Amino acid sequence: MNFDEVLMYRPFEKFQLKGNFISVIGSGGKTSFLRYFASRLEGRVILTTSTHIYPFPDMPLVKTGTENSPVSREQILQEIRSALARSRVICLGQPLSNGKLASPSPAIPFKVLSLEADYVLVEADGSAGHPLKAHRSFEPVIPACSTMTVCLAGASGIGKPASQVCHCPDLFSALAGISPDQPVYEDHIARVLNCEDLAGYYLINQIDTLEKPDRALRLCELIRKEASVCSLRE
Numbered sequence: 001m002n003f004d005e006v007l008m009y010r011p012f013e014k015f016q017l018k019g020n021f022i023s024v025i026g027s028g029g030k031t032s033f034l035r036y037f038a039s040r041l042e043g044r045v046i047l048t049t050s051t052h053i054y055p056f057p058d059m060p061l062v063k064t065g066t067e068n069s070p071v072s073r074e075q076i077l078q079e080i081r082s083a084l085a086r087s088r089v090i091c092l093g094q095p096l097s098n099g100k101l102a103s104p105s106p107a108i109p110f111k112v113l114s115l116e117a118d119y120v121l122v123e124a125d126g127s128a129g130h131p132l133k134a135h136r137s138f139e140p141v142i143p144a145c146s147t148m149t150v151c152l153a154g155a156s157g158i159g160k161p162a163s164q165v166c167h168c169p170d171l172f173s174a175l176a177g178i179s180p181d182q183p184v185y186e187d188h189i190a191r192v193l194n195c196e197d198l199a200g201y202y203l204i205n206q207i208d209t210l211e212k213p214d215r216a217l218r219l220c221e222l223i224r225k226e227a228s229v230c231s232l233r234e
Contacts, residue, residue: 017148020147021119023050023148024152025151027125027127028127029154029232031054035047038089043088044089044117045121046117046120047123048104049123050143051124051140052100052102055093056091059087065107066105071107076105076108103141110146125141131154131165132189134171134174151193153202154205155206155209156210157189158184158215161180172184175192176192193223197225202223202226204220
């Protein structure tokens with residue numbers, strides 16, 4: 001399969017949704033995936049986080065209040081309904097001083113959100129901008145009401161030292177069976193993903209960064225769960 005054929009492949013044609021509450025974890029394009037996936041879904045969509053996320057500048061933002069400035073559930077629900085009446089896709093969370101959003105305030109549990117929209121998409125992980133990562137004991141932060149988990153990995157990390165392309169490189173290297181200064185290859189990434197076994201569906205993004213995109217296809221074959229390749233940038 002050549003590069004053009006891979007880019008023409010549409011992974012979501014076979015993407016089987018399970019329920020309406022989707023948690024997105026991993027690395028290498030979670031925010032881009034959330035935006036793209038929300039645009040493909042039919043119906044009202046709430047984008048939020050269980051950790052931290054930057055708001056989407058072109059989407060209505062519903063602020064759920066903070067500990068110092070609490071907002072009641074009734075007021076939040078009213079703002080959610082008003083925002084969804086204006087826009088099919090909205091963003092929601094607690095505003096932080098650094099410009100990011102934290103998870104919604106306790107006044108509006110995740111389970112309540114799933115009753116207000118057709119889909120809720122949650123960024124449930126962080127990777128500090130790295131294409132690959134290994135998860136620490138407190139990660140990912142998947143809400144209890146989540147019905148499906150999608151894990152991303154960035155193909156741009158293939159062939160580069162773990163210390164440069166991995167979030168938590170020491171942990172990733174230990175799971176992969178390499179040292180942090182060694183390059184990461186497809187079998188190493190698959191070993192980590194299979195060992196962690198955190199998702200029901202895997203998406204290998206950033207194949208546009210590879211000279212030979214068939215390496216991303218090989219990675220999919222090594223993952224024990226359903227997996228696809230894509231270029232969200234393309």
